[in-house]
Amino acid sequence: xxxxxxxxxxxxxxxxxxxxxxxxxxxxxxxxxxxxxxxxxxxxxxxxxxxxxxxxxxxxxxxxxxxxxxxxxxx
Amino acid sequence: xxxxxxxxxxxxxxxxxxxxxxxxxxxxxxxxxxxxxxxxxxxxxxxxxxxxxxxxxxxxxxxxxxxxxxxxxxxxxxxxxxxxxxxxxxxxxxxxxxxxxxxxxxxxxxxxxxxxxxxxxxxxxxxxxxxxxxxxxxxxxxxxxxxxxxxxxxxxxxxxxxxxxxxxxxxxxxxxxxxxxxxxxxxxxxxxxxxxxxxxxxxxxxxxxxxxxxxxxxxxxxxxxxxxxxxxxxxxxxxxxxxxxxxxxxxxxxxxxxxxxxxxxxxxxxxxxxxxxxxxxxxxxxxxxxxxxxxxxxxxxxxxxxxxxxxxxxxxxxxxxxxxxxxxxxxxxxxxxxxxxxxxxxxxxxxxxxxxxxxxxxxxxxxxxxxxxxxxxxxxxxxxxxxxxxxxxxxxxxxxxxxxxxxxxxxxxxxxxxxxxxxxxxxxxxxxxxxxxxxxxxxxxxxxxxxxxxxxxxxxxxxxxxxxxxxxxxxxxxxxxxxxxxxxxxxxxxxxxxxxxxxxxxxxxxxxxxxxxxxxxxxxxxxxxxxxxxxxxxxxxxxxxxxxxxxx
Numbered sequence: 280x281x282x283x284x285x286x287x288x289x290x291x292x293x294x295x296x297x298x299x300x301x302x303x304x305x306x307x308x309x310x311x312x313x314x315x316x317x318x319x320x321x322x323x324x325x326x327x328x329x330x331x332x333x334x335x336x337x338x339x340x341x342x343x344x345x346x347x348x349x350x351x352x353x354x
Numbered sequence: 355x356x357x358x359x360x361x362x363x364x365x366x367x368x369x370x371x372x373x374x375x376x377x378x379x380x381x382x383x384x385x386x387x388x389x390x391x392x393x394x395x396x397x398x399x400x401x402x403x404x405x406x407x408x409x410x411x412x413x414x415x416x417x418x419x420x421x422x423x424x425x426x427x428x429x430x431x432x433x434x435x436x437x438x439x440x441x442x443x444x445x446x447x448x449x450x451x452x453x454x455x456x457x458x459x460x461x462x463x464x465x466x467x468x469x470x471x472x473x474x475x476x477x478x479x480x481x482x483x484x485x486x487x488x489x490x491x492x493x494x495x496x497x498x499x500x501x502x503x504x505x506x507x508x509x510x511x512x513x514x515x516x517x518x519x520x521x522x523x524x525x526x527x528x529x530x531x532x533x534x535x536x537x538x539x540x541x542x543x544x545x546x547x548x549x550x551x552x553x554x555x556x557x558x559x560x561x562x563x564x565x566x567x568x569x570x571x572x573x574x575x576x577x578x579x580x581x582x583x584x585x586x587x588x589x590x591x592x593x594x595x596x597x598x599x600x601x602x603x604x605x606x607x608x609x610x611x612x613x614x615x616x617x618x619x620x621x622x623x624x625x626x627x628x629x630x631x632x633x634x635x636x637x638x639x640x641x642x643x644x645x646x647x648x649x650x651x652x653x654x655x656x657x658x659x660x661x662x663x664x665x666x667x668x669x670x671x672x673x674x675x676x677x678x679x680x681x682x683x684x685x686x687x688x689x690x691x692x693x694x695x696x697x698x699x700x701x702x703x704x705x706x707x708x709x710x711x712x713x714x715x716x717x718x719x720x721x722x723x724x725x726x727x728x729x730x731x732x733x734x735x736x737x738x739x740x741x742x743x744x745x746x747x748x749x750x751x752x753x754x755x756x757x758x759x760x761x762x763x764x765x766x767x768x769x770x771x772x773x774x775x776x777x778x779x780x781x782x783x784x785x786x787x788x789x790x791x792x793x794x795x796x797x798x799x800x801x802x803x804x805x806x807x808x809x810x811x812x813x814x815x816x817x818x819x820x821x822x823x824x825x826x827x828x829x830x831x832x833x834x835x836x837x838x839x840x841x842x843x844x845x846x847x848x849x850x851x852x853x854x855x856x857x858x859x860x861x862x863x864x865x866x867x868x869x870x871x872x873x874x875x876x877x878x879x880x881x882x883x884x885x886x887x888x889x890x891x892x893x894x895x896x897x898x899x900x901x902x903x904x905x906x
Contacts, residue, residue, distance in 0.1 A: 301668070
């Protein structure tokens, strides 16, 4: 059984940013099992949610990390 | 005869040593005696039941512009701060050619949120070089200032438009070195740079176009003076931040300079970040590098209005959909009873009491005065509504221009933050005083240090907390003769009540040029502040003293 060939979004949370805005904290899971964190500002976070068709933070999980770059989303 | 004696206080001298009962005498702007002081003075201040401490030093501010019409950097001084470091994050008001002023004004407006009138009406912009700026602020200072010079403006001076387009040539780097040398000779306490900040058009500020060779060359000049390199790393990514720590450490070791970076803050969603950063700092200090992480004391709040979509609603799909619409469509949806009913339903049976009840209505915008400072839960109850409905109705009634604040949403866990602040390699700072003025208050972090981490949680002793923001800060920055109540040191003194010192609630004021708004927090529990031996603040009021200096 093979795992995903590239990093995917493993989870998302809202956090307070340095400038007092709400930011999106994305946890990425890499094929080797490692995890990393990416923080997106409000506009980018909302764009990602829209691009992924995610109505809720939890629905970001499983989407490809590439969607952070491409602005479109697929699993 | 002494000029001033502060008598009968608990002397916390900045060294970290145990406090003792005594007096502090001042003559000719300097500490003259500490202990049981006999003899007369022209003025005596009774400090019975109070702490006598060195004035606090705030190492990360953006008061560059405000200092031109407010030499006390209000309200910093009333919080006991007697020395500030402006010019952070690559931006200062000098050196700057007249033709380049609009560019830098835009950058300052982006960071500080100052109204345009602050730059066009509030002062006579008469200088271009750093010495000129130093002289312009020095005329009116009530507080001491240790100014950084900004990498972005040095780049702009030398490269013009190209400063935001490319790396520098060797000749341009050499010219920047000469200019930095001139600024340091004129009183700059170091150089600030940024890998993060944007101008008002969303373009990276000039310092972000520098390559390592440029930073290395400028650090070499800092090494000639033994001065500080301040840096804003890519703090949103802990791995890049750690890489910057390594880079700063190399510069520190190679050129024998201190370096500092900020912000470092703790969030429960990324609990490993701050500990990883501190672990790397420890490793680099063990190699001999000086790479000081600055950490703020205050928690981070989230604020928003319905004028702009916020991720605060990210767990409410319908709210996100409605609020992401263009303004006209958004207003249409928010005026549609069916849509609003469904939005309220989304909050569940409690109508948002848990999620929204604790939101605080902020002032400074269209919010009616009777609501400002109160919780949405209280207001909703009065209106006979659930909080979600009240939030929408209140917003609609005021053109959506009502801001709400969710307090303590980050960097708020005292049990985690306290030990970090107490860490011997953590530099307490990063207040950002004078920045983000229309978004939140950046004043009173020192009061919060004492109220939360000394008095309430006991994470730091009184002596330790004082040392962290006085002697330790002076030593890190090389501010000679400051930060300690020691004979011969500058008589920068704060007298405060250890039982009550705190920051007051945030409130909007309209005291910026052009009646611009900013959020401030008043001081609590600070009785007196002396700057270079003169009483600058006493009994809740500022005096006419202008004894502040540009100090390095």
